[in-house]
Amino acid sequence: MTDDGRHQAAVRLTRADLDALPNYVPGRSPADLARELGLPEAIKLASNEVPYGPLPGVVEAVAEAAAGVHRYPDMGVVALRQALADRYGVSVDRVATGCGSVALAEHLVRATCLPGDELVYSWRSFEAYPIIAATSGATSVQVPNDAGHGHDLTAMAAAVTDRTRMVLVCNPNNPTGTAVRRAELDRFLDAVPDDVLVVIDEAYREFVTDPEVPDGLTYVDRPNVAVLRTLSKAWGLAGLRIGFLVAQPQVAAAVRKVVTPFSTSMAAQAGALAALAQADEVNRRCALVVAERERVGEALGKLVPGVPASQANFVWLPLGDRSVAFGKACESRGVIVRPFSGDGVRVTIGTPAENDAFLAAAEAALG
Numbered sequence: 001m002t003d004d005g006r007h008q009a010a011v012r013l014t015r016a017d018l019d020a021l022p023n024y025v026p027g028r029s030p031a032d033l034a035r036e037l038g039l040p041e042a043i044k045l046a047s048n049e050v051p052y053g054p055l056p057g058v059v060e061a062v063a064e065a066a067a068g069v070h071r072y073p074d075m076g077v078v079a080l081r082q083a084l085a086d087r088y089g090v091s092v093d094r095v096a097t098g099c100g101s102v103a104l105a106e107h108l109v110r111a112t113c114l115p116g117d118e119l120v121y122s123w124r125s126f127e128a129y130p131i132i133a134a135t136s137g138a139t140s141v142q143v144p145n146d147a148g149h150g151h152d153l154t155a156m157a158a159a160v161t162d163r164t165r166m167v168l169v170c171n172p173n174n175p176t177g178t179a180v181r182r183a184e185l186d187r188f189l190d191a192v193p194d195d196v197l198v199v200i201d202e203a204y205r206e207f208v209t210d211p212e213v214p215d216g217l218t219y220v221d222r223p224n225v226a227v228l229r230t231l232s233k234a235w236g237l238a239g240l241r242i243g244f245l246v247a248q249p250q251v252a253a254a255v256r257k258v259v260t261p262f263s264t265s266m267a268a269q270a271g272a273l274a275a276l277a278q279a280d281e282v283n284r285r286c287a288l289v290v291a292e293r294e295r296v297g298e299a300l301g302k303l304v305p306g307v308p309a310s311q312a313n314f315v316w317l318p319l320g321d322r323s324v325a326f327g328k329a330c331e332s333r334g335v336i337v338r339p340f341s342g343d344g345v346r347v348t349i350g351t352p353a354e355n356d357a358f359l360a361a362a363e364a365a366l367g
Contacts, residue, residue, distance in 0.1 A: 021134050024127060028336045039334050043357055045348040046338040048174070048204075048314050049238050052285050052351075057274040058236070065270035073266035080269045083276050084244050088217055094246050096255040097264045101203050101230040101243035104255065105168065106132045108226065108245070111254040112165045112197050113138040120159050121168040122151040124175065124343055126201065129168055138165070149308045149316060149344075150178030153188040160192055167192060170201045171216065172208065175338065175346035177310030182214040189222060197251070199226045203243075204312035206234035206286050207293070213311055220246050233313060234286050235275045240268040289313045293349045299359050303366045317345040317362075329365035330358065 027046030034042040077097045085092040098104040105128070109119060115137035121129045123142035133140040143159050146152040150173060160167065169188075172179040180188075192198055200216035216227040226247035232238040242264060245255060275282075297315050301307045304317050319326050320342060327339030335358045338346040347358060 017134065021131060022127070024131060025338075027338060028331075030336060033331060033334065033336060037332070037334055042334040042336060043350065043354045044336045045350050045354060045358055046336045046346075047238070048233060048312070048346075048348045050234060050236050050285060050289065050313065051354065052288070053236070054271075055236050055275045055278040055281055057277065058271045061270040061274035062240070062267045065266045068266060071266070072262050073264065073269055075262050077264045077269060080264070080272050081244075083273055087276060087279075088246060090217070090220065090246050091249070093249040094220070094252050095244055096247075096252045096259065097242065097244045098255070098259055099241045099243070099263045100232055101201065101228040101245070102126075102128050102132075103241075103259075103263065104228055104243050104245045105129070105199065105201065106136065107255045107258050108197065108199055108251075109133065109136040109138055109166060110258050111251070114165075116163070117165040118161060118163045119166050119168065120156055120164055122156060122170065122173065124340065125151075125168070125170045126174045127340075139163070145173075145176065145178075148178060149173075149176040149306075149318060151180050153180060153184050157188055157191040160196060164196050166197045166199060168199050168201055170203075171213070172204045172311040174203065174312065175314070175340060175344070176308055176316040177312045177314055178308050178316075179208065179210060179213040179311040181210070181212040183212075185214060185219075189219065189225065192224070194224050197224050197226060198222075199228060201228045203228065203230045203233055205229060206282065207289060207313045208311045209290055210311055217246060220248070223248055226251055231272050231275060234282055235272075236282075236285075237268070237271055237275055240265070240271045242268040242272045286313075289349050292352060292355055296347070296349060296355050296359065300362065303362055314346050314348045317347065319344050326362075326365050330361045333357070333361040333364065335361045 030042035030044040081092050081095045085095050109132050117138050118141050119133045119138045120141040130140050141159050143156045202216050219225045228245050230243040306318050323339040323345050324341050327337050330337045
């Protein structure tokens with residue numbers, strides 16, 4: 001290679017600002033941990049999956065769809081969008097689908113923000129939000145969580161400026177499980193200007209039991225509200241990556257315009273249609289998760305002060321600087337949790353046996 005060739009190879013080809021951006025951290029592989037520890041299996045409570053397997057009919061629908069994988073899927077996602085519209089009582093032109101609700105959040109930022117425009121969200125909240133903002137060229141405005149680890153909507157409203165184009169409200173909040181109630185959300189929406197899009201991210205809506213936590217879809221008649229949902233959690237389709245949004249028709253149309261073509265795969269569409277026919281089974285499984293959530297939360301409250309009540313399928317341990325050490329202690333006993341350095345640890349609710357194993361590990365680490 002010539003000197004000129006070596007010089008050209010050293011030239012930077014990617015954005016320098018991305019060096020400071022944290023990587024999204026997926027849950028660790030339980031198979032890898034089991035091999036390290038010499039265990040027959042390890043328990044993964046790090047990714048907020050529901051532990052009861054695919055819903056009835058899903059595997060068969062996906063297998064049938066697989067026979068056509070040499071063809072592109074329906075780019076308009078017509079049948080699934082209609083099924084979602086029927087289920088949630090909205091017109092089909094208000095529905096858009098994507099590769100999980102996180103992809104739809106990214107598409108919304110692309111549809112609303114130019115470089116330098118502001119995206120407001122609570123912090124700590126979903127770890128993908130700062131990544132979405134940075135890769136879209138938007139400026140993150142992070143508003144600290146309140147003392148109860150939830151959204152401070154008063155402070156978030158005050159953080160909105162004439163440069164703000166979008167606000168994300170994660171309800172229930174990931175990773176803390178806290179939820180915004182109706183009265184405070186009403187005040188917040190009334191305070192936000194009509195030209196700022198408020199996106200209510202409801203990936204965990206199906207696990208909400210507090211009657212004062214509103215269904216975001218009751219707000220979508222407001223001109224500046226969009227709601228995100230996913231089929232990855234309660235509906236058991238995490239491996240197929242399918243989410244949807246409901247918004248005003250012009251917002252949904254803009255998202256459908258910027259979405260990656262054919263990103264809602266043929267298997268995802270077929271699996272989602274099959275899953276949506278199993279609403280009663282979803283409700284049964286969510287009730288099992290909620291019962292375990294209350295049991296685990298009560299036990300953890302005896303070990304860790306200030307554990308917030310969760311409305312999701314996980315619990316939050318506000319362990320601060322002890323978070324990483326706690327995560328390693330759990331892994332040493334074959335249980336994978338999700339520590340957030342300096343803040344806390346998120347623990348997914350699993351089966352009763354999995355939760356018992358986690359509680360034993362937590363007792364050993366903290367008791």
